[in-house]
Amino acid sequence: MGLFKKNPFGHYLFIKKWLIRIMGGLTHQRYQGFNDLQIEGSSIIKDLPGRNVLFVSNHQTYFADVVAMYHVFNASLSGRVDNIKNVGYLWDPKLNIYYVAAAETMKKGLLPKVLAYAGSVSIDRTWRADGKSVNRQVKMSDISNIGMALDDGWVITFPQGTTKPWKPIRKGTAFIIKKYKPIVVPIVIDGFRRSFDKKGIRIKKRNILQSMVIKEPLEIDYENEEIESIIEKIEYAIEQHPTFLKVIPESEIKAHESLNEQRRYSSDYKAEKTPKNKDKKNQKES
Structure with a gap:
């Protein structure tokens, strides 16, 4: 890797690698020490292609969820199945992992800006801004940036667009799936809301059993399947469909x-x- 090589967003890969190494080392004990992250299905990660993969997940904190996924993905790629023991897997991390995040969130403070450099694809939310409900058009540049990230590697998205459970899936995720035809891998997480504060920075409670279940890719007919059908598949896959409320x-x-x-x-x-x-x-x- 050249010292001055950049990714499609103009970020130096050398700097990104060291940010992931440092942040990974600082956060490892939050999932393997203070708390216990139980992982299921991470063997799926090794069989995925290097690019055009979209991970869809429920969301519980601003940052802790995606940081945990960086750990799990890199651990799996280095040969660890369903565990993140020995943080050495971050010495040579996968540098083309991205995650979709609200632009306003990633601009608030130094830490979000550091995390943004490590892999954020920042977008303007169409339904909320500065804590208020809004109704605005999707920026085509946001869609293009997600497409650029998929063309370069893997993208993590939280299609509900909020850390609150049981909220509807945003249609934009389904449009992206139909447009760019990525492999769609569902992830279900739990325990992060109990472990951390809303931002996922402060440890709120220790000895919490956290879980991350990585499921088989969804079967999607990119050409003929309706948006509503794709949304419903995602809702069931990440266990956020309204019918789950009958169980809980x-x-x-x-x-x-x-x-x-x-x-x-x-x-x-x-x-x-x-x-x-x-x-x-x-x-x-x-």
Whole structure:
């Protein structure tokens, strides 16, 4: 690799490699130490082509989800199946992994800017901006940039566009699939919302069982399949279809989300009357 070689977005690969090495080393214990990331299906990763692969996943934090995927993908490519032990797999990371993120999120602070250089394809959300609902046209340059990333390598996207569960899949993901015809690999994650704050930076609770399930690529008829059909397939694949609410009561989900909000914002939450030994027992059971 030449010292001054760039990717299609003008980022120096030498700098990107060192950012991934450093950030990977700093974050490894968040998934293999403070918490326990259980992985299933990572053997699929090694059989994928080097480019035009789109990963679709549910979303729980701004950054922790995608950082975990960088770990899992690179570990799998180095021969580790369903584990991320020994961070040495990041010495020679795959440099053409990208992820789709909201432009406004990636501009707020130094850390998001560093993470953006490591692989963000930043887009302007059509439905929300600065915490307010909006309704604006999709920028064709955003679509083109995602296409450019797919042409160069792998792209991770969170098609619900939010960390809140059970939200609808955005149609833009289906349009991208029909336009660029990538291999679509679903991923289902859990435990990240309980482990980290909303941004995925601060460790909120330790000894949480995190999980990442990588599923077989979806079968899609790129030429003839309707947008709605592709959306429904994604909803089922990442386990965010409304029918899943029949398995997990919505009241339980809302209660769980409310508890997360208390943990995030209440400084008095840790001082509840629950005995320490009981709290430790609950952590292990969760």
